[in-house]
Amino acid sequence: MDQATHNRIVSFIWGIADDVLRDLFRRAKYPDVILPMCVIHRLDAVLEPTKATAELKDGDVTTLLAFQGAELVGFAQVQLKAAPSCVTSERPIELHRFYFLKSAQGQGLAAPLMHSALEAARELGGLCIWLGVWERNPRAIAFYLKSGFVKTGSHAFIVGGDRQTDFVFVCLLGTEVARAASEEVPSK
Numbered sequence: 252m253d254q255a256t257h258n259r260i261v262s263f264i265w266g267i268a269d270d271v272l273r274d275l276f277r278r279a280k281y282p283d284v285i286l287p288m289c290v291i292h293r294l295d296a297v298l299e300p301t302k303a304t305a306e307l308k309d310g311d312v313t314t315l316l317a318f319q320g321a322e323l324v325g326f327a328q329v330q331l332k333a334a335p336s337c338v339t340s341e342r343p344i345e346l347h348r349f350y351f352l353k354s355a356q357g358q359g360l361a362a363p364l365m366h367s368a369l370e371a372a373r374e375l376g377g378l379c380i381w382l383g384v385w386e387r388n389p390r391a392i393a394f395y396l397k398s399g400f401v402k403t404g405s406h407a408f409i410v411g412g413d414r415q416t417d418f419v420f421v422c423l424l425g426t427e428v429a430r431a432a433s434e435e436v437p438s439k
């Protein structure tokens with residue numbers, strides 16, 4: 252990958268938070284959540300030259316990209332990471348990030364990216380894939396359920412002084428829906 256392409260991808264990954272995350276949190280609890288998120292965003296901006304670059308080069312993290320025509324519209328990351336105790340399957344891999352620009356949502360692009368993510372999890376040696384999704388993110392929850400994931404537990408996370416809950420979802424590799432496998436696989 253040449254430097255210009257690499258920089259474009261890093262910039263997209265950091266920029267997508269502006270498009271999808273702000274609105275998600277604003278609807279819920281602006282004062283308690285969005286202000287700490289802004290602080291985190293500023294810190295992220297300062298760390299940008301190192302963090303995303305490091306992730307893209309880390310052998311235990313696979314970053315997958317989704318294009319609509321020539322436009323980069325979504326990305327996913329799978330990684331080797333210790334799973335929470337409610338994930339009891341062997342060799343779990345985390346689906347760490349899964350995001351599409353708002354303009355690209357609801358068009359069937361997420362299913363083939365999910366298929367690629369499951370393939371990448373297998374290539375990392377996984378027998379199951381797990382993720383944490385905010386309990387107040389019904390769209391993502393609906394998408395994961397139709398992709399073959401099931402809820403296996405939950406865990407708390409703190410944003411500023413606010414306690415939030417992530418549902419933990421898991422999918423045994425090999426049991427995901429056939430629909431995803433039959434659709435076009437996006438470019439890496």
Ligand SMILES: CC(C)(COP(=O)(O)OP(=O)(O)OC[C@H]1O[C@@H](n2cnc3c(N)ncnc32)[C@H](O)[C@@H]1OP(=O)(O)O)[C@@H](O)C(=O)NCCC(=O)NCCS
Pocket residue numbers: 271349350351352355356357358359360361362383384385388389390391393394397
């Ligand atoms: C999660 C995400 C990748 C799914 O991609 P998508 O293109 O929106 O997925 P789809 O449209 O195929 O599926 C979403 C489902 O949620 C449903 N849905 C949409 N809005 C909903 C809502 N407010 N409540 C419940 N279900 C909803 C859709 O109808 C669809 O189900 P259907 O196919 O049975 O009709 C995408 O919405 C996204 O990037 N969201 C923002 C980032 C994010 O939250 N990522 C997950 C972090 S864990």
